[in-house]
Structures are given as structure tokens and as C-alpha cells.
Amino acid sequence: MEGDFITLISFNLGDQVYAFDSLQVRNILPYEEGNVAKVPNTKDFILGVINLHGNIVPVTDLRIIMKIADWKNSKDTSIIVVSPEDKLESQFGIVVDLVKEVFEVENDRIMPPSFQKGIGLIESFEGTVQEKDEFVHMIDLMHVINQIESKNV
Amino acid sequence: MIDKFRAKFVEESLDNVHDLEEALLLLENDKGDKEIIERIFRAMHSLKGGGAMFGFNDLSEFTHHLETVFDWVRNGKLSVTDDLISLTFNAIDQIKHFLNVGDITDPQEKKELNVFITRIQQFVSSPSVGKDDNNISEDISSTEDDESKTFLVTIKPHSNILQNGTNPLFLLDDLHALGQAVVISYTDNVPEIENLDPESCFVSWDVLLNTVEPINEIQDVFIFVEDECDLDISEISKGNILQRAELKNFIDEAVHSGQKLSSEVLKGISWVTENISTEPAEKKKVQLKEHKISSIRVASTKIDELVNLVSELVTIQAQLNLHAENSGDAQLVNLSENIQKLTRQLRDNAFEISLIPIQNDLMRFQRLVRDLSKELNKEIDFIIEGGDIELDKNIIEHLTDPLLHMIRNCVDHGIEMPDERIKKGKSPKGTIIFKAYYEGASVIIKVIDDGKGINPEVIHKKAIAKGLVDENVELTKKEIFDLVFMSGFSTKESVSDLSGRGVGMDVVKRKIGEIRGEVSIDSEPDKGTTVTLELPLTLSIIDGLLVTVSDTQYVIPISSIEKIYPLEVEDQNKIFNGVITLEGEQFPVIDLRDIFNEEEFDGKKHIIQVKFENKKIGLIVDEVIGEFQTVVKPFGRLLRDQEVISGASIMGDGTISMVVDVNRLIHHHWVQKLHK
Numbered sequence: 001m002e003g004d005f006i007t008l009i010s011f012n013l014g015d016q017v018y019a020f021d022s023l024q025v026r027n028i029l030p031y032e033e034g035n036v037a038k039v040p041n042t043k044d045f046i047l048g049v050i051n052l053h054g055n056i057v058p059v060t061d062l063r064i065i066m067k068i069a070d071w072k073n074s075k076d077t078s079i080i081v082v083s084p085e086d087k088l089e090s091q092f093g094i095v096v097d098l099v100k101e102v103f104e105v106e107n108d109r110i111m112p113p114s115f116q117k118g119i120g121l122i123e124s125f126e127g128t129v130q131e132k133d134e135f136v137h138m139i140d141l142m143h144v145i146n147q148i149e150s151k152n153v
Numbered sequence: 154m155i156d157k158f159r160a161k162f163v164e165e166s167l168d169n170v171h172d173l174e175e176a177l178l179l180l181e182n183d184k185g186d187k188e189i190i191e192r193i194f195r196a197m198h199s200l201k202g203g204g205a206m207f208g209f210n211d212l213s214e215f216t217h218h219l220e221t222v223f224d225w226v227r228n229g230k231l232s233v234t235d236d237l238i239s240l241t242f243n244a245i246d247q248i249k250h251f252l253n254v255g256d257i258t259d260p261q262e263k264k265e266l267n268v269f270i271t272r273i274q275q276f277v278s279s280p281s282v283g284k285d286d287n288n289i290s291e292d293i294s295s296t297e298d299d300e301s302k303t304f305l306v307t308i309k310p311h312s313n314i315l316q317n318g319t320n321p322l323f324l325l326d327d328l329h330a331l332g333q334a335v336v337i338s339y340t341d342n343v344p345e346i347e348n349l350d351p352e353s354c355f356v357s358w359d360v361l362l363n364t365v366e367p368i369n370e371i372q373d374v375f376i377f378v379e380d381e382c383d384l385d386i387s388e389i390s391k392g393n394i395l396q397r398a399e400l401k402n403f404i405d406e407a408v409h410s411g412q413k414l415s416s417e418v419l420k421g422i423s424w425v426t427e428n429i430s431t432e433p434a435e436k437k438k439v440q441l442k443e444h445k446i447s448s449i450r451v452a453s454t455k456i457d458e459l460v461n462l463v464s465e466l467v468t469i470q471a472q473l474n475l476h477a478e479n480s481g482d483a484q485l486v487n488l489s490e491n492i493q494k495l496t497r498q499l500r501d502n503a504f505e506i507s508l509i510p511i512q513n514d515l516m517r518f519q520r521l522v523r524d525l526s527k528e529l530n531k532e533i534d535f536i537i538e539g540g541d542i543e544l545d546k547n548i549i550e551h552l553t554d555p556l557l558h559m560i561r562n563c564v565d566h567g568i569e570m571p572d573e574r575i576k577k578g579k580s581p582k583g584t585i586i587f588k589a590y591y592e593g594a595s596v597i598i599k600v601i602d603d604g605k606g607i608n609p610e611v612i613h614k615k616a617i618a619k620g621l622v623d624e625n626v627e628l629t630k631k632e633i634f635d636l637v638f639m640s641g642f643s644t645k646e647s648v649s650d651l652s653g654r655g656v657g658m659d660v661v662k663r664k665i666g667e668i669r670g671e672v673s674i675d676s677e678p679d680k681g682t683t684v685t686l687e688l689p690l691t692l693s694i695i696d697g698l699l700v701t702v703s704d705t706q707y708v709i710p711i712s713s714i715e716k717i718y719p720l721e722v723e724d725q726n727k728i729f730n731g732v733i734t735l736e737g738e739q740f741p742v743i744d745l746r747d748i749f750n751e752e753e754f755d756g757k758k759h760i761i762q763v764k765f766e767n768k769k770i771g772l773i774v775d776e777v778i779g780e781f782q783t784v785v786k787p788f789g790r791l792l793r794d795q796e797v798i799s800g801a802s803i804m805g806d807g808t809i810s811m812v813v814d815v816n817r818l819i820h821h822h823w824v825q826k827l828h829k
Contacts, residue, residue, distance in 0.1 A: 037801070037809035038705050039792060040749030049788065049801055051809055054465025056801040058791040090790040148791060 005106045008129070010136050011080065011096040014068045019129070019136045020082075022102050027052065027081035031073060031095055043151060045121075050079070050093060057081060059093035060148060067120035071097065084141050094144075105129050113137065121147045162207040163252050169196045170252070174245055175516055177238060178523070184233040193241075194223045198330065200248065202323060211266070212251035218273045219244050225277050237276060242524070244273065301332065303390045304371060305419055306360040309383040312353040319378050321354065327374045332364030335395050337404060361400070363393040389419045453546065456507050463496075463503040464784045468803050470496045475806070508543035508690075511589055511598075514553055515540050518560050522585060525564040532582040533568055539589035544596055548688060551668045552598075555661040559600050559684050560585065567604030567682055577679060579603065596688045603681040607674070609633040616642065634674040638662040639767075669695070669712050695785055697802070698761065699778040699810060703751040706810035707774070708783055708802050709761055713815045715769060716762040717777060722755060733760070733771060742771035743822050748797065765819045772815075785812050796821050 009022040029052075036048040036059055045064040049056050059079055063071045079093040113125035115137060126138040173196040180189045197220040204213035219241070225231035247269060257263050306328065310321050328334050336358055343355040362371065371386050394400050403419070470493055477489035515537055522535040544552070568574075568583035575581050586601040609630050616622045616636045628636075636642060637658045662672050669689050676682040689695075689712075697708035698717075718735055727733055733742045740762065746754060760771040783802035788795055799814035 037811070039788075039795065039798065039801075039811065040705065040751070041795075041797070042792070046791070049792070049809055051468075051803050051807055054461055054468060054786075054803060056786045056788055056803075056809065058789045060791070087790075089787065092789055092791050145791070 005104045007102060007104050008138065009080065009102050010100040012098040012100060013063055013066060013096055014071065017100065017134050017136045018139050020139045020141050024082045024084055024141055025080055026083045026091065028099055029079045029081065031077040031079050033073065047095065052081060057091050057093055059095060061095040063095065065121045082141060084145060103131060105131065121151060159207045162203050166200055166203060166252055169200050170245060170248055171516060172196050174520060177241055178519055180233060181238050190223065190227050194220065194227050197223060209251055209255060211256045212248060215247065215251065215270060218270050222273060222276045231276060240272065301363050301365045301393055302388055303361060303363045303394050304368065305387055305389050306362055306371060307385040308360065309357040310354045311381050312355065314354045314378065314381040315352055317381065319381065324374055324378065325358065325360065328360055328362055331366050331370060332362060333393065333395055335361040337408065361395060363395050460503050460507055463500050466496055467500055468807060472807060507545060509546050509549060510541050510543050511549065512540040514549060515587065518556065518587065521557065521560060522564055525561065531564065531568055532571055533564060534582055534584045536584060536586045538586065542589040542591065542596055544688065545690065548668050551664060555664045558661055563600060563602040563604065567602040569605050596690060598686040598688065599683055601681060601683045606678040606680055606682050607676040608678045612636055634676065637674055638672065695783060697781055697783050697812065699781050700774040701776040701778065702745045702749055702774050708810050708812045709815060711780065713763045714761055715764055718760040718762065720758040720760050720773065722757060740769045740771055742773055743819065744773040748818065748822060763815050765816065770819055
């Protein structure tokens with residue numbers, strides 16, 4: 001519908017900017033390796049679990065999921081905790097290089113995805129938005145979950 | 154939306170049904186108790202009303218017939234008999250069925266239902282008093298009450314009353330509930346069918362009500378509809394005048410002449426009161442008013458959330474304590490200690506909230522014993538001790554089936570037929586005692602019967618015949634009874650309609666094992682059998698041994714641990730082909746580094762010997778840190794397929810350790826081996 005908008009949260013991975021729906025974000029935390037407890041027998045993109053207000057929350061690394069070459073942790077590296085379907089049990093954290101901003105975008109400004117191919121385990125994108133001279137690529141969280149679950153067996 | 158309400162209704166109705174069953178069991182012992190009859194009637198009444206409102210029409214109609222019967226009972230026109238109680242028990246099952254499936258559609262079932270209803274109606278089959286032509290319906294009265302008064306209640310609903318979802322007929326029902334009533338309805342304003350607006354109300358009523366309740370009780374009936382109807386309540390006379398011929402004539406006249414009843418005229422008639430019985434009537438209690446709210450219904454997810462938050466508080470409190478002690482600031486230490494005290498109390502309270510009394514389940518058992526013993530022509534007393542013992546709701550959920558099985562066993566196989574009991578010099582009536590009590594951090598549940606008992610020799614022989622034990626091995630009495638729990642022991646020879654559907658005590662043991670409980674049996678031939686369950690108070694808190702493997706911390710539940718051995722570097726060559734010889738014992742070992750895909754390690758290790766299905770197995774870990782009481786938290790959805798880790802636990806310093814599911818780990822290991 002014209003005039004309708006969604007709110008996105010954008011973040012850096014390598015030198016690209018990506019975003020997803022901010023309504024599912026519950027928390028943003030600085031990434032500290034010592035706080036993530038390793039869980040044995042899991043895929044490399046599952047870093048482990050963290051203690052978030054007394055709840056155990058699994059953490060995945062989007063840089064590994066998207067097979068980004070030579071990434072480094074810095075003080076900007078963050079965990080975005082999302083809660084798809086608004087359920088506590090489906091909460092998980094996503095590690096990204098840097099959380100940029102939260103912004104609103106009118107639906108008619110969303111263009112078809114400019115990436116024609118997937119990146120790493122992400123097979124497709126939802127769309128592309130031009131925001132302040134930058135191209136932001138939208139990722140569907142449910143797609144991320146489905147990919148993780150299908151590869152995690 | 155409506156589904157949500159329906160679900161809520163079903164939930165509440167199940168409570169009502171539960172209440173009904175309980176009251177009925179009480180009634181069986183004291184058939185004259187007016188309060189219990191009143192309670193039964195009320196429960197039926199709410200079922201009926203709610204049923205109609207939420208589209209359970211069959212339920213509503215069915216309960217209506219049942220309610221009529223109990224109305225008679227309540228008014229002393231019908232006495233409580235065993236037949237009536239049995240019929241009502243059956244009816245309760247039918248009501249449960251309605252609540253499960255809604256209205257009946259299957260024609261066969263419908264037919265059965267009608268037969269059932271006819272059976273119910275037979276209880277009240279004296280000349281029925283229907284509505285006659287001039288729209289008067291009435292309750293018959295047999296006794297008159299000298300403390301009662303007769304009121305004229307004029308109800309004129311506004312035409313929009315239906316739009317708020319009010320059903321005025323329920324108001325009439327409520328009036329009926331207060332005493333005896335004669336209802337005269339005025340339908341003159343109802344338009345022709347083509348002009349009828351189904352959302353408007355065109356009917357008004359005059360109700361002549363005889364009741365012992367004060368006038369404000371009558372007003373309370375209309376408390377929610379005051380603004381939606383014109384209401385007039387006036388006292389006409391003392392005593393019950395509903396059955397007086399003068400009144401009937403008066404009403405007839407009024408109806409025929411199309412006039413409404415007027416309180417002035419009615420008051421003007423002198424109602425001679427000589428007929429009224431002078432015996433003081435039993436004072437009816439105002440049940441509704443006395444019903445105080447003693448408990449509130451809270452979604453269990455909210456409780457889980459609360460317990461979660463409290464666990465978090467406990468964790469953070471531990472950190473604060475540590476920090477305070479290190480800082481050396483006396484004031485801070487003092488504050489921190491005070492907070493610690495409060496936190497402990499809060500934690501205990503929160504955990505207490507998540508416990509529910511075992512009582513709620515016991516009703517079913519009582520019912521089971523009653524039904525089964527009738528069916529088998531046995532006489533059994535079921536005695537409950539400690540029904541107020543509380544357990545974690547998850548434990549209670551797991552407990553129901555094993556307990557049902559155990560009690561079935563008692564009734565079916567344990568207690569003998571009455572004549573057999575007399576021959577043995579016992580009372581013809583058997584006894585089953587259900588006993589629950591706290592013992593330390595556990596709850597003990599005993600099911601004790603005074604039946605024929607089990608002969609250990611018979612068990613021993615049977616186990617030998619089945620090849621479960623070696624003939625030459627001497628066993629203690631306890632060991633023999635433990636054989637009953639071995640899978641493959643229960644025979645299908647004893648399959649009856651009731652218990653032993655191929656499911657034996659081994660299943661009971663497994664089920665109880667799932668909630669980290671223990672089962673044992675003791676028995677004396679001809680004296681009886683005692684089955685004992687030992688259960689943890691809660692599932693979410695476990696006593697665990699904290700160990701490390703590589704740089705991750707793991708918690709192994711203490712309950713499964715037998716022994717801990719240090720494993721020096723030079724002893725590690727004692728492991729051959731996956732089996733170690735230690736202190737004259739040989740048992741298989743599993744290296745957790747292997748299971749968790751960690752690198753090999755040559756330093757000093759430890760072996761944790763655990764129980765797994767009567768076998769002993771060693772788990773090799775790096776370090777043993779110590780014993781901790783921890784709260785087990787589930788992993789999120791992304792890690793739900795995790796096999797060997799049952800959850801995680803947050804330690805006092807905020808770090809996380811993995812809780813090992815020992816049974817699954819061993820199982821997983823062997824399955825993997827097979828695949829290799």
C-alpha cells in the first residue's frame with residue numbers, strides 16, 4: 001500500500017550493508033568471545049550460547065553463514081538478538097561486524113534485490129533500498145532460520 | 154476469537170466437572186448432605202448455562218435434564234440412591250465427552266445419547282408439569298416456608314438488551330435459583346415474523362418469586378443489566394403464596410383480560426397465612442456471597458517466566474556478593490547480605506508457586522478404584538493421606554499414568570474377592586492406601602494394599618524361567634522384587650481388561666525414571682504389597698557434578714553417578730578395546746573428548762562411573778570441579794535437535810555450563826559405534 005513503511009535495522013558485514021525487519025529485534029549486545037559458551041557437536045556457524053537475562057540464547061555468526069572471507073572481531077562487533085514469531089524459545093543472536101542504524105523506509109522505495117545470486121548460505125534477498133547514498137540489502141530472517149535448521153542436522 | 158472463549162469455557166468446565174465428581178463422591182458417603190447437593194446443582198447449572206452460550210448445545214440440553222433431577226433432589230422430592238449416583242457418574246463421563254468433541258454428529262452416538270437422556274428423565278417421571286396455554290410455567294412446591302416472602306418482579310427489558318450479549322432467560326434461571334417462581338411472559342409486543350428484528354427484545358415478564366433471600370439478593374441478579382431494563386421488585390406477602398388457588402385465579406384472570414399484574418392489587422389481597430407450616434425451615438446459605446476467591450488462575454507460562462526471572466536474580470546476586478566481598482567495603486557487604494536473604498525467600502516463594510498439590514489427580518484415582526471395584530464386585534476402601542503434598546507440575550504430568558497403572562494393579566490383582574478375604578481371616582473390604590510425604594528434598598509416594606501380596610519365590614522362578622537371572626545366583630528379597638521392573642518380566646498371560654495390557658512395571662519404572670524418580674516394591678504374601686516412589690521436588694533444579702572437558706564446563710546429574718575415579722596418565726593404558734579394569738571391576742568407558750569432537754589429551758583425567766540400564770559405564774572427563782545445585786534451562790529452537798546435551802545451566806559467576814543427558818549420551822555413543 002502506498003504510504004506504508006517498515007522499520008529496518010541495518011548493519012555491516014565486510015564492506016556491504018544489509019538489513020532486516022527491526023520489529024523482531026529484542027536486544028543488541030557487544031560481542032565478547034568469553035561470554036559465548038561453546039556447545040559441542042554443532043556447525044561452525046553456531047558459536048555457542050549466551051546468558052541473556054537468565055535465558056540461554058544460541059548465537060550464530062552471520063559472517064560465517066555468508067562465507068565472508070577474512071573477518072576480524074573488533075569493538076564494533078555486535079550480537080543482534082532477534083525473536084522471530086515473538087517466542088522466547090525461538091530467540092537467537094546474530095553476530096555482525098557493526099550495527100549501523102534503525103530507519104523507516106516507505107514500501108514504494110523498496111526495489112527488487114540487486115543481487116541476482118545468493119551469498120553463502122543465504123540464497124536470496126528480499127529487496128534493496130537506497131538509504132543515504134548506500135545500497136542496503138534486505139535479508140528475510142525466516143530464510144536465515146530455515147537455512148540454519150536445514151544445515152544444522 | 155470465539156475459539157479462544159470456547160477453549161476458556163472448556164478449561165473452566167473441566168474444573169466444574171472435577172468439582173462435580175468430587176462432590177458426588179462425597180455424596181455417596183453422606184446421601185443427605187444438603188450442601189453437597191447444592192454444590193452439585195450449582196456445578197451443573199454453570200455447565201448448562203456456559204454450554205448454551207458457547208455453542209455446546211448438546212451439552213447444555215443434556216445437563217439440563219440432569220439438573221432437573223438434582224433440582225428434585227434439592228427440593229426433597231427425590232432421594233439420593235446408589236442408582237442415581239452411578240447414573241450421574243456416567244453422565245459426568247458423557248459431559249467430559251461433550252467438552253472434548255462438542256456437539257454429537259454421529260447418528261449412532263446421538264441415538265445412544267437419547268437413550269441416556271430417557272434414563273435420566275425416568276428419575277423424574279412423575280406427572281410432568283409443562284407450560285400450559287396461558288404461558289404460565291411453575292415449579293411445584295410441596296413445602297411452605299414460614300420465613301420466606303413472596304415478591305413480584307416486573308422485568309421489562311429494553312429492546313436493545315440482546316445486543317450486549319445478555320440472554321434475559323438466564324436472568325429468569327437465576328431467579329429460579331433463589332427459590333420458587335411463577336413466570337408470566339408477555340409476548341403481545343412481538344411483531345409479525347416478517348417485521349421481527351431478531352436483535353431486539355420484545356418480551357417482558359412478571360415473576361412471582363418465593364424466596365428466603367432478602368430483596369437485595371434479587372436485585373443482585375440484575376446487577377449487570379440495570380441500565381438495560383425497567384425493573385420493579387416489590388414484596389407482596391410473607392410466606393409462600395404461589396400455590397394458593399386465589400393467586401392462580403388472579404393470574405388467570407389477568408392474563409385473559411390482557412392486564413399486567415400490579416403489585417398494588419396483589420398486595421391488597423389478604424393472604425391468609427393459616428396454611429403455612431410452622432416448622433422452622435432449614436436456613437439456606439447464601440452460597441454465592443460466601444464464595445471468597447481463594448486462588449487465582451494464572452497461565453503457566455507466566456509462572457515459568459517468574460521462575461526464570463528469579464533464577465536470574467539469584468545468579469546476579471551471587472555476582473554481587475562476590476564483588477562486595479572482594480571490595481572490602483563493609484557497608485556494601487552488609488547490603489549484599491540483606492539482598493541475599495530476600496533473594497532466597499523470593500526464590501523459595503517462586504518455586505513454591507510452580508508447585509501444585511497432588512490432590513487434583515487423586516480424584517481420578519478415587520474414581521478409578523470406585524468404578525473398577527464395582528465392575529469386579531470387590532469392596533475396596535481408598536484412603537488418601539497427604540493429598541496436600543505439592544509437586545512441580547511437570548512431575549505431576551508424568552506421574553499420572555504410572556500411578557493409574559499401579560492402582561489398577563492393586564484393584565485388579567492385589568485385592569482379593571470378598572469371600573476369599575473372609576477365608577483368610579481378613580475383613581471382606583480391602584484397603585488401598587495412597588500416602589504421600591516429604592523426605593528431605595524428595596517426595597515419597599506409597600501405594601499400599603492389603604491384598605494377596607507377591608511371593609518372592611514365584612518371581613524368582615519366573616525370572617529364571619525367562620532367562621533373566623542365573624539359577625545359581627543367590628538374591629536378596631529386595632533384589633528379587635527389583636526383577637519385576639526388568640523389561641520382559643511382565644507376561645501377557647495375565648492380560649485382563651483392566652491392567653496388564655502388555656504394559657508392566659518396567660514401563661512404570663521407565664516413566665518414573667524420566668522424572669528422575671525411583672521405584673521399589675515390597676510385599677508379604679497374604680498381607681499386601683507396597684509400591685514406593687521416590688521423586689524429586691522439582692525438575693528444573695538438579696544436583697550436578699561440574700566437570701570440564703577441554704575448555705567447556707559440563708554438569709552431570711548426581712543421581713546417575715555411582716563412583717568417581719582419578720585416572721592417572723600411567724593408568725590410561727589399562728583401557729583396552731573400550732573397556733577398563735579398575736579395582737577388580739571391568740566396565741566400558743566412553744571418552745567425552747571423543748563424543749564432543751575435542752582434541753586428544755594426555756594429562757590426568759577422571760572417570761565418572763554412571764548407571765545405565767543396570768550396567769555400569771565410565772565417562773572420561775578432564776577435571777572434576779565439584780558438586781552444584783543448578784537450574785536447568787532449555788536451549789532455544791536453533792539447538793533443539795541437540796542430542797546429548799539436555800540444556801544449559803547458568804553458574805554463580807554468570808558463565809554457562811552444559812547439562813549432559815547421560816542416558817542419551819550413552820545411547821547415542823552406541824548407535825554411532827554400530828554405524829561405524
